[in-house]
Amino acid sequence: MEPKTEKTRRKPRADSIRNRELLLEAATQIFSTGGPQASLEAVARQAGVGIGTLYRHFPTREALFEAVYRHEVDQLTDLAERLAKDIEPVEALRRWLHANVRLVATKKGMIEGLQLVAHGSSELKAYSFERLTAAIALLLERGVASGELRSDISPEDLLRTLVGIFYSQGAAEWQPTALRLVDVFVDGLRRR
Template structure:
């Protein structure tokens, strides 16, 4: 192997990292409101950068959708890590599941775009499934260790249940029903 060039070893500049984060936040807001048809120009405008800056970070619309999807999955993973410190493991799990419902509810326009990206990428599906399963597993393990939650449910079972709750809601006011179903399910997880 040849020697590394200065360009391949160089870390991204702070302003480049900051621009990427600003673009992800702007894309999340724009896609949440406008769905998959929202313009990339609107994202750049919201972020306060030029369209060239957007394309340097995300060369295609799909690349931006994928980055936003990963960002949201990572946010939920970080939330699970934070909630794992909560003194009540059952309530920590409930809060995390509620955060998932709220995320889907507030970003309904974005969900359609994210599903298109995730559907086409097996690597992205595997990444999100693993990250979400690990997040749920962290919270479930705490509840089982505390003797509060049954040990006969896997993180994957709980993730499938959550996805089922999302897909079963067809009405505009689905969020209260989804939160209620999550609560019923969490109550059913309690060790008797």
């Protein structure tokens, strides 16, 4: 029998989980339009919770940025799984890559803050690299198995290419160019 002084971990309450999700959604929206310096009070207001609730979940601005980033990575992973089930392999890969471009386009206001968080956390880099690489691997492997995609590119190569496309775009209207480059790259992956 466990001693009574030892605390047992309880599952978070439903309202706590709901508040955390509301805060992540609000932070994503506020930071994407107001930049990384947008007020945390505005995030709490948008989520419909008090500032104390925000700080209980995310004690620092960096903790909130990291949580938003992880949430976005998880959404991209989930999207890859859905696309792998429902759409032919090459189109699934193309749609997933396009979703990445759209995500970066809508998150331009957050990029500076997210880069600061990512540069400071090797665990966060490893988490996002592993999750995104696994998502790409799922989509690539389907394409290779179907005979539609070449087998000589790794998920890591594709992720590096995608990041390169994002960082090479300096103009305000970079999204159409990035989407076109993704399409050219995916077409180059097709087996002839």
